[in-house]
Amino acid sequence: MFERFSRSARQVVIGAQEEARSLGHGWVGTEHLLLSALRLPEQPGVSTLVRLGVSAENCRAAVAGVVGGSDGDGLGPEDAEALKAFGIDLDEIRRRAESAFGDGALDTPRTDPGEGAPRRRRLMKLGRRESGTRAGGGSGAGGPAPGASGHIRFTGRAKKALELSLREAIARKDRHIGVEHVVLALLRGDDKISQGMFERLGVATKETRDLVLADLRSAA
Structure with a gap:
């Protein structure tokens, strides 16, 4: 399926791993896909979100609020x-x-x-x-923190979003999967992380999907 992604959509998928790594997360979720998409504010779909006031900054804050920041569960x-x-x-x-x-x-x-x-x-x-353990002891002593480098696994909800992006492209009879299809798929997310993130961003997902589709029709 990945070969059907446009160059920009591939950037979103690859960038999601970079976003996860920068946040110290050991997984790639829908939140990282959205953060990566927001790196391309002029792309179809993303531009609609930007017009509604969504930015990389407030999205990162929303992710921290839903997933938990570096000190979200820590002790004061x-x-x-x-x-x-x-x-x-x-x-x-x-x-x-x-x-x-x-x-x-x-923290990770x-x-x-x-x-x-x-x-x-x-x-x-x-x-x-x-x-009860000496510093440096244990089988993991000296090893890098998970997700510090290399491939980070995609969660089931992230994989579902990428599969839904294909369905969005097919529904629109588009020959490729673009950033707009990824955005439409993310707005369909029914998991608690996606829903919580959009809620914190003040984004009504159904209405926003309609706006994205309207923008795509206008640009056609």
């Missing part, structure tokens, strides 16, 4: 001070964990939160592990 300064009273030093735990597993070991989500898995390891759980 008051929590850290309280834990110190019990002999638990979070800074030391972080230092030792990053020494063993790489920078951001406590391991699995897609849209598929029901925990977003990342909890500090308290790691703290207990670290208290």
